[in-house]
Amino acid sequence: MLLGLLATMILTLYAEIERELKSQLEKNSIYRVFSSEVVPNNKAATVLGRTHEEEQLWKQRYGDDKITHIKQPLLSAFWKKDASIPIVVYGESQAEFRTEQSLTEPAKIWFLSKGNLNLSSVERIRVLDRNTVAHPREMPDWISQNLSMDRAIAIPQEFMEVYLKKGFVNFTIANLSSLEEVEDYIEQMSAYHDAEKRKIKIVSSLEIIHNLEKVTRFQQLARAGVLIGCGVILSCTLGSISWLEYRQESYLLALLRSFGTPGIILQLHAFFENFLLVLLGLVSASLLWRVMYRSGDAYLADLGFEETGSLALPFYDTGIILLAGTIGVLLAMIPTGIGLRKPIGLILQ
Amino acid sequence: MKIEIQQLKFRYPRSKEFVFDGLDFSADSGITLIKGFSGCGKSTLLRLAAGLLPPASGIIKTDSPYAVGSPRFLKMEVGFVFQQINLLPLASIERNISLALDMAGRSKCDAKYWLDLLGISKYANKMPQQLSGGQQQRASIARALAKSPSLLLLDEPTSGLDDLNTDIICKAIRKSVSEGTTCLVASHDHRLDFISNDILDFNTFLPVEEHLQTLV
Numbered sequence: 001m002l003l004g005l006l007a008t009m010i011l012t013l014y015a016e017i018e019r020e021l022k023s024q025l026e027k028n029s030i031y032r033v034f035s036s037e038v039v040p041n042n043k044a045a046t047v048l049g050r051t052h053e054e055e056q057l058w059k060q061r062y063g064d065d066k067i068t069h070i071k072q073p074l075l076s077a078f079w080k081k082d083a084s085i086p087i088v089v090y091g092e093s094q095a096e097f098r099t100e101q102s103l104t105e106p107a108k109i110w111f112l113s114k115g116n117l118n119l120s121s122v123e124r125i126r127v128l129d130r131n132t133v134a135h136p137r138e139m140p141d142w143i144s145q146n147l148s149m150d151r152a153i154a155i156p157q158e159f160m161e162v163y164l165k166k167g168f169v170n171f172t173i174a175n176l177s178s179l180e181e182v183e184d185y186i187e188q189m190s191a192y193h194d195a196e197k198r199k200i201k202i203v204s205s206l207e208i209i210h211n212l213e214k215v216t217r218f219q220q221l222a223r224a225g226v227l228i229g230c231g232v233i234l235s236c237t238l239g240s241i242s243w244l245e246y247r248q249e250s251y252l253l254a255l256l257r258s259f260g261t262p263g264i265i266l267q268l269h270a271f272f273e274n275f276l277l278v279l280l281g282l283v284s285a286s287l288l289w290r291v292m293y294r295s296g297d298a299y300l301a302d303l304g305f306e307e308t309g310s311l312a313l314p315f316y317d318t319g320i321i322l323l324a325g326t327i328g329v330l331l332a333m334i335p336t337g338i339g340l341r342k343p344i345g346l347i348l349q
Numbered sequence: 350m351k352i353e354i355q356q357l358k359f360r361y362p363r364s365k366e367f368v369f370d371g372l373d374f375s376a377d378s379g380i381t382l383i384k385g386f387s388g389c390g391k392s393t394l395l396r397l398a399a400g401l402l403p404p405a406s407g408i409i410k411t412d413s414p415y416a417v418g419s420p421r422f423l424k425m426e427v428g429f430v431f432q433q434i435n436l437l438p439l440a441s442i443e444r445n446i447s448l449a450l451d452m453a454g455r456s457k458c459d460a461k462y463w464l465d466l467l468g469i470s471k472y473a474n475k476m477p478q479q480l481s482g483g484q485q486q487r488a489s490i491a492r493a494l495a496k497s498p499s500l501l502l503l504d505e506p507t508s509g510l511d512d513l514n515t516d517i518i519c520k521a522i523r524k525s526v527s528e529g530t531t532c533l534v535a536s537h538d539h540r541l542d543f544i545s546n547d548i549l550d551f552n553t554f555l556p557v558e559e560h561l562q563t564l565v
Binding site: 262345 | 422423435
């Protein structure tokens with residue numbers, strides 16, 4: 001029973017850690033790939049002419065919602081007493097910067113900022129020698145996170161074509177959903193740019209993901225080890241107890257048989273006795289896990305773990321526990337089975 | 350019950366020596382005392398008669414409708430007192446007897462009669478380990494007799510007991526062996542000679558002198 005309790009505790013903890021780790025990783029966009037390509041002056045016009053086509057290519061391959069493109073020209077805007085602000089250029093597909101009025105009106109220039117800067121409804125800015133206005137709005141997280149910017153001026157691509165042809169940095173952000181997709185994306189992206197003889201810098205968590213996969217695989221092995229170990233120990237314990245019990249009570253069993261009790265009745269009795277013991281252990285474990293979980297509640301909360309509402313034991317783990325229990329019960333039957341085959345007269349003296 | 354053994358051969362596992370090599374024996378109702386030197390096969394013969402040991406060859410037949418050694422035969426026909434006292438340790442003396450009666454389909458009320466007959470009434474509610482060796486042996490005999498078996502097998506029932514205990518046991522056996530009951534008593538206790546109707550003496554098959562000679 002205690003062994004069943006221990007196994008359930010370890011497996012529950014492992015399963016919880018895995019679930020929580022995955023949840024944390026998903027929150028921290030572990031499958032995000034960020035790539036940047038510095039396009040020099042002499043190639044800018046050519047590359048710019050193909051960017052729309054390229055953007056469509058990646059979006060078709062990995063999904064519209066997963067790929068985001070943004071460009072940064074090699075110049076800055078100026079705001080209030082010549083404060084320099086980086087410029088980002090958004091394309092036609094950047095829906096979040098395009099308002100409904102954009103269909104009839106020219107696209108807007110946005111003053112993107114994190115937090116409240118006490119901005120008015122429009123802010124005057126200067127790009128090179130031209131003065132214009134920008135509409136303040138909150139900076140999207142994906143820009144601040146990936147480009148590490150607190151403030152930026154977002155200008156539609158059609159306004160910046162001339163400046164982009166003098167060189168720009170092309171950013172592609174891919175929010176993928178699996179390790180395989182990340183691997184494929186990096187491979188495809190690298191191959192494409194190598195073929196084009198263009199230099200691209202790709203930043204991803206692939207190595208971390210690989211390490212995490214290793215940890216997960218190790219965890220699975222450890223879990224299998226715990227399960228098999230517990231199963232074997234459980235079987236051996238039950239078997240040994242049963243054997244010792246049998247040695248101690250073989251005389252009694254033979255005596256009962258000498259009264260005319262059929263061997264099958266004694267065998268069934270032994271089976272149900274062992275089965276009930278194993279069942280008792282499993283039921284106790286499944287009922288007591290919440291108590292154990294509560295005892296580690298404060299510690300788990302410190303780790304940022306959320307409370308779970310149900311036992312997060314994967315189905316196959318439960319299956320293995322039940323299988324181990326059944327094997328234990330069946331192994332425990334062997335000594336009785338062997339003992340019952342022995343003639344009564346050889347036992348009773 | 351009549352029991353007939355023909356051309357019985359038996360040897361223990363891992364032993365090359367036959368304990369019985371073509372034994373013919375029959376017993377009718379009454380008490381048959383089986384005597385002989387140690388290791389001659391007295392206890393083995395009782396186990397074979399009850400079907401607790403399988404013979405290598407030969408026939409053991411009775412006039413019971415049940416096969417020798419089958420659970421029904423053991424339950425309905427046989428009462429066996431083994432050499433070692435073997436009362437159920439977790440049951441009281443009364444429960445030991447009533448359980449045997451229950452299994453044989455007889456009234457549990459008979460238990461009191463047998464407890465009285467063997468002088469252990471006041472120990473009825475005690476556990477076996479609380480009784481002396483002689484008292485336990487009497488309880489064990491009471492359990493076997495209470496079934497009113499057709500085949501009563503007693504293996505050294507008075508071994509190591511004083512005259513008083515032996516006397517009580519002898520009287521109980523004599524009283525309980527009714528018409529139609531075959532009782533085989535394996536013993537080298539001469540105090541039992543007077544209750545027997547017949548004696549099977551293994552010393553006549555293999556004289557003690559010859560046996561001792563084989564040991565030399």
